[in-house]
Amino acid sequence: METHDLRNAGLKVTLPRVKILQILENESTDRHLTAEKIYKILLAEDGDIGLATVYRVLTQFESAGLVTRHHFEGGNSVFELAKGSHHDHIVCIKCGKVDEFSDELIEARQKEIAKKLNYQLTDHSLYLYGFCPQCQKKTDPFPTL
Amino acid sequence: METHDLRNAGLKVTLPRVKILQILENESTDRHLTAEKIYKILLAEDGDIGLATVYRVLTQFESAGLVTRHHFEGGNSVFELAKGSHHDHIVCIKCGKVDEFSDELIEARQKEIAKKLNYQLTDHSLYLYGFCPQCQKKTDPFPTL
DNA sequence: ATTCCTGCAAAAAATTTGCACGCTT
DNA sequence: AAGCGTGCAAATTTTTTGCAGGAAT
Numbered sequence: 001m002e003t004h005d006l007r008n009a010g011l012k013v014t015l016p017r018v019k020i021l022q023i024l025e026n027e028s029t030d031r032h033l034t035a036e037k038i039y040k041i042l043l044a045e046d047g048d049i050g051l052a053t054v055y056r057v058l059t060q061f062e063s064a065g066l067v068t069r070h071h072f073e074g075g076n077s078v079f080e081l082a083k084g085s086h087h088d089h090i091v092c093i094k095c096g097k098v099d100e101f102s103d104e105l106i107e108a109r110q111k112e113i114a115k116k117l118n119y120q121l122t123d124h125s126l127y128l129y130g131f132c133p134q135c136q137k138k139t140d141p142f143p144t145l
Numbered sequence: 146m147e148t149h150d151l152r153n154a155g156l157k158v159t160l161p162r163v164k165i166l167q168i169l170e171n172e173s174t175d176r177h178l179t180a181e182k183i184y185k186i187l188l189a190e191d192g193d194i195g196l197a198t199v200y201r202v203l204t205q206f207e208s209a210g211l212v213t214r215h216h217f218e219g220g221n222s223v224f225e226l227a228k229g230s231h232h233d234h235i236v237c238i239k240c241g242k243v244d245e246f247s248d249e250l251i252e253a254r255q256k257e258i259a260k261k262l263n264y265q266l267t268d269h270s271l272y273l274y275g276f277c278p279q280c281q282k283k284t285d286p287f288p289t290l
Numbered sequence: 291a292t293t294c295c296t297g298c299a300a301a302a303a304a305t306t307t308g309c310a311c312g313c314t315t
Numbered sequence: 316a317a318g319c320g321t322g323c324a325a326a327t328t329t330t331t332t333g334c335a336g337g338a339a340t
Contacts, residue, residue, distance in 0.1 A: 012314055012319060035305080050322045055305060057320095071216050073270070076304065090264055099262055106254050110273055113246050118278040119235055125218070126271045128255055133263040157294060157339050180330080195297045200330060202295095221329065295338070306327065313320075 009064035016042075016049045020057050024067065024081040032070065032078045032089075032098045072127060088125075092132035099132070154209035161187075161194045165202050169212065169226040177215065177223045177234075177243045217272060233270075237277035244277070 002021040006013050023041050024031060033041075035058055039051045058079050061067035070078045072091055078098075087102040106126065114121040147166040151158050168186050169176060178186075180203055184196045203224050206212035213227045217236055223243075232247040251271065259266040 014314075014320060016321075048322075052306075052323075053321060056307095059306090071218065073216065073268075090259065090262060092264070093267060099264075101258050101262065103254055103258060106251050109248055109251050109254075110271075113248060114235065114273055114275055117235060117244055117246065118281075119237070119244075119273065119275040120281050121273060121275040122238060123218075123274040124272060125274075126255075127269060128259055128264065128266060129268040129270075130259055130264040130266040136263075136265050159295060159339075161296075193297075197298075197331075198296055201332095204331090291340100293338100293340085296336090298334095300331105300333080302329100302331070304327100304329080306325105308325080309323095311321085314318090315316105 005066060009061075009066060011060060011064065015047070016053050017057050017061075019045070019047065019049070020054065020061075021066070021081075024079065030096075030098060032080045034076050034078050036076070038079070070125070070127075073129060088127070090128040090130065092135055093129050094131055094135040097132045097134075150211060154206075154211060156205060156209065160192070161198050162202050162205075164190070164192065164194070165199065165206075166211070166226075169224065175241075175243060177225045179221050179223050181221070183224070215270070215272075218274060233272070235273040235275065237280055238274050239276055239280040242277045242279075 002018050002025075003013050005021065006017055011017060019042060020038060023029075023038055024033065029041075035051065035054050038058075039049070039054045042049045042054070058067060058069075062069050062079070066082055068080050068082045070080065070089065072078055072089075073093075085102065086107075087100045088106075090099045090101060091097070110124055111121060147163050147170075148158050150166065151162055156162060164187060165183060168174075168183055169178065174186075180196065180199050183203075184194070184199045187194045187199070203212060203214075207214050207224075211227055213225050215223045215225065215234065217223055217234075218238075230247065231252075232245045233251075235244045235246060236242070255269055256266060
């Protein structure tokens, strides 16, 4: 129930917020979406929700820790529902597919590096870019987007 | 001599291009600069070089492999002279300082992960964020920018 | 001479903000 | 009722593009 998450975050339960949360939770679509994409999904569904509101809500969600913002190559931000555990991303440069992974060894190493350089680590981001399995097949040059 | 690099890249040797290259090469300043910062340095030096030109030149340099573009957190792109070897970055979230490092173990692990997920890796980016040594000292809350 | 470059102004693209009205609590 | 939230339009910010004049080869 999204209602609870919102109340928990000190946010009023409003239609735009509930809907956006539902879109991000939707397992059947990509869970890494730009504000623009979310806006278009909302438009298609029916609503009268403005793009500005989408940005505002996403920013609030980010502050509340409900959502994580990523800066993939290419410029615009993508938003993802914050799952409990940290993970990194591998992104297909052709079709935009996003897979997730996490690796204890890399995590540990990052901490060592920060310590060696005397940085007090607060955050990090690791993105791998390449062709996903589908986009490598010569026989199917136009995989499903 | 920058002239050679430019000719090599198939670019005419012009004042804006030489100057921008010199700024990026300058050891005494940060070598990770936004287009805007480069533009301001150029303004200060004297020139009549437009911001649009800075962007154009940097984009050309990137295509030519002379320069690498990074997307640090916070939005705008930073540009760095492409050194021979790959390296990653650790960025101070307070003063903006950028340090570089490279770690074979992490590199190797990334390749393994890509292979396991059947991605054909083309690129990757790893950014660590935190407080640099200077910005942790309680006694000096305003370190040199 | 020819082609490539540049500055400027205007255009785009992404994101944020001001304001009056409306919904949540 | 009170305050927070929303839509819309306008403002910002970052980056790109069109064009006419100027340089590099």
